Amino acid sequence: MSQPDVLHQAFELGFTYTRSTGPVVGRFLTELKKRNIVGIKASDGRVIVPPMEYDPDTAEELGEFVEVGQQGEIVSFAWVREPRAAHPFDRPFAWAMIKLDGADVPMVHCVAAEAESDVATGARVQAVWADEPRGFITDIRCFELV
């Protein structure tokens, strides 16, 4: 039996989900469309961004939205040397935990920077908005170093 050329073929499997956002995440996304960032006040007074539907300690339903700043501080980060196709940049960038002014917990987003050495824990960053916000987390295109 002769050895065949091994065959291969590209194949894509798609899960075309639509997610219901509910009143809390829906509000967060609706505010993004207006270029606002909102968090929610937890039972102990902490402001959580993005907002959660239920208190992480008491599990009670949360509903007090708080607008937070569009600047914040890098709490930790990971530099991406080789971005993948689905990444928000086609050049090196950082994923970062960013604690926005007025928030008590950091949220993850991307930071545009020229070089890894420019990014540091404690560095101040500022949100950069998409030209046409549409109610997605990507309405914040990225954060830039201040």
Place this chain on the structure above:
Amino acid sequence: MSDENNVGEDNETVTGIEAPIYLKYNFTAGAAASRFLTRIKEGVLTGQRCPRCSQVYIPPRGSCAACGVPTEEEVELADKATVESFTIVSIPIPGNPIEPPFVVANLVPDGANISVIHLLSECDNAEVHIGQRVQAVWKPQEEWGYALDNIRYFKPLDEPDVPVERIGKLPVTGLEG
């Protein structure tokens, strides 16, 4: 992500987002399946025989699942087969162009010992039964590729049914062989 959110009655409040996930594979067939596909491109169904238990597998996987040994002997099979089991699909499947109701069957080609899944057509769905004899209806040769759908479907043969205890045990020459 889609360009449009679902929004509430105020036409503003976001109520839902499109969040699809796409998994991109590069499927590599491997030596045994590549050989099978190369032969089916020539219009021939083939299997591989286990050197220990003599079972003939289609499509071949390069080894015998029962004995755990490599299978290397290629065996040409007939394009006649026997219905081992079947189901009648009555509900449309998203992305599937075939209009229900249609019959999907496990078919054992003559000369093989396990079944392959394919369509049954040119038949009265209500008459389809286990042990029924069928034969491949091939696409025109110029459309043949590296794919089992070179066979459009199988259609009933005017031959006696195969007794249940002989299903999966016919030689390549069929019932009379």
